[in-house]
Amino acid sequence: MKNKILIILLLFFLSFCFFVLFKSLQSSSIYVPEKEEDRKLSEFVSEDLFTKKKITSSEIFQGSDYYILNIWASWCAPCREEHPQLMELSKNPSIKLIGLNYKDDPKKAKNFLEKLGNPFSITITDKSGIVSIEFGGYGIPETFLINKDKKIIKTFIGNLTDDSVNQINSIIK
């Protein structure tokens, strides 16, 4: 009798596994190291650069129509070059800029923002580089344009140019 219950439970469990794996087959994904757009963000937890408080992704992506997430570091030369473009984007009230500080020394990072101006409403840190990988980051600098459904609608690999700022502005309109 005991055996029978065990078998039924096992069969039930097996068919459940089968169903789940079968479902996931239909939404199969390939490894794309390049641009991945139209993708929903995965949840993550990070730390604020200035307040050092833990902050979750749902708290970060809140209260705006569009978000720009920029992966940067003080040691990264092209990040310095794209800074004026980020400053310009920060003037646009319909975008919330988020900085993701990648494998950096917090002191140097703060220094960098003090010197060149801080375009970000939130700067989060990624000391281990894991958040960037989870985000699908390809290199640094990299910029993601995200809409209010938390979907990545555009990815810019490498530093932003005036051209990319125009592209962003035209998408937002």
Next chain:
Amino acid sequence: MLANHIGHYSLIMGLLTSILIFFLSLKSYKLKIIDKRIFSISFLQLFFVLVSFASLVICFVISDFSNETVFNNSHSNKPILYKISGTWGNHEGSLLLWLLVLVLFLFLFLINSKNELKRYRILTITFQQVIIIGFFLFVLITSNPFNYLFPRPNEGLGLNPILQDPALAIHPPILYVGYVGSSLIFSATLAAVIENYISKDWAKNIKTWILISWIFLTIGIMVGSIWAYYELGWGGFWFWDPVENVSLMPWICLTALLHCVLVLEKRELLKSWTIILSIATFTLSMCGTFLVRSGILNSVHTFANDPSRGLFILCFLFFLITISLIIFFVYNNEKQKNFKKIYFFSKEVSILVNNWFLMYFLSVVFIGTLYPIFLEVLVENKISVGPPFYIKLIVPFLIFFLIFMSIGPNLKWIKETNVKNKIQLIIFFFISLLVSLLIYKNIGETNLINIFLIAASFYLFIVTIRDLFSKESYNFSKKISHFGFSLLILSILLNAILSSEKIINLKVGEKFTFKNEKIFFKSIENNQKENYKSVIGHFTIQDDKNNIFLFKPELRIYDQPLVVTSEADIKTTLLKDKFLVMNAIKGNEYFNVRYQVKPFMIWIWISTLLLAIGGFLSLYKRVHEK
């Protein structure tokens, strides 16, 4: 073109022989005598698959682009070694290799099992043929390597450059022998369950096959991580990537089985547990194939992304699981249980505890790998499980595992009345605690769990070294493997806590300092090679004693297909590796330079080899005893 046709038709012939053997073996089972034709047809089957595989290799070597697989994965400019290894560097070819190993293993089993029960032999053939037929159908229906292209293209698309590496040329075949070996363990176990032959003799015989699988799986995983370390340029060797996990799971299961079958051999205990482990090992290997080949996982290993392939393996996998469960529940009746008294201080109990720990590690890896998939389907929530998850869950238990492993293997079978050298063991423990405290004092961090972890691994290390030189028991293979394992854990841990890295953007002529070393970017050199353009950076590193080392990391720009790979320059010494890699930044004169100092890196490989050598010695002893 000729080779293509020969390959295709011999594959079909192989399937026919398979079906024939299946029916002949069923007939023999009824008549209780082995039909002699099975041997000759098995040989024929091996021959057909071998011909088929060889013709695919020939297609690759002569760059016959009328073959779709060759067209997709090769290029006439490729060096000959990578043309050959390209045969199994893709989905279709690697499945053909898988099939070849399956058939080869069955054939080896046939000629090496003459002294065993007849009906058990026949049933093993039957089950193995079911698996072989499944794979034949899979290859022929969903991933035929001999698809014909007309008109013939002039040039192929090329092999993914990161796969053009000597380590990766041998990684898949070695790993496959390990994976596929577990299929024979599976078939033999099911046959033994039906024939009620789970016994001392069976354990003795099956252990040979377990050892073969285990050795190859160990080396295969090692070669894969060596490749990741050299080629992927992240400076790590294990990333808890789903596909790595998928190869680790059968390994853990097989390791548990390897120990468990000892208890069965010496004491005739743990019968059901041995059966479950054998079934689980093969199921996990199949599960690995499914996850890798269906494209469910995001990984560098995922080459196929055709849902019909995934569906086929999924159905086949569940078919095998269901069959094995039915057989297990119907035939495995432990009514004739002869009750044996078990003492806590005995080898069999310590092996059981080892199995519990291994099962815990296995379930952590299993959940970490599969949970994200389940979650995504059920609640559409994407999460990714990374190293912190595994480290947090595994490390605390690893401490106890290591301590247990230092004591357990020296206990006697049945009952240990007097644990020897108690005082010595306690002294060893305090020495290792002291060493661990000293290490942490030098780094300047304290973390209670880590101190105990290092202490535990030093403890195991000292104890296994003592065992290695003691003359009490002459089981040298066990000593080597256990010593290898302790060295592996120790070097992984020291490597993890003592590594340091610096990432910086540099252009030619700039320098930076890292700890007491000065790194200077002297120049770059451009070369045109056979199938790629190479950009070599010349760096000098000057240490505090004014020794100057030259580092030449390289960027390779392949044109078919257009991919840039970075080759790290690694200077290996017995104590540490220095690892320098550079990446180009688009439209910029700067290069992204990553410099890492990784202590004890080479010991990770050496210790894994020791593990495998221990297994090999044991295998050698077994074969010679016969």
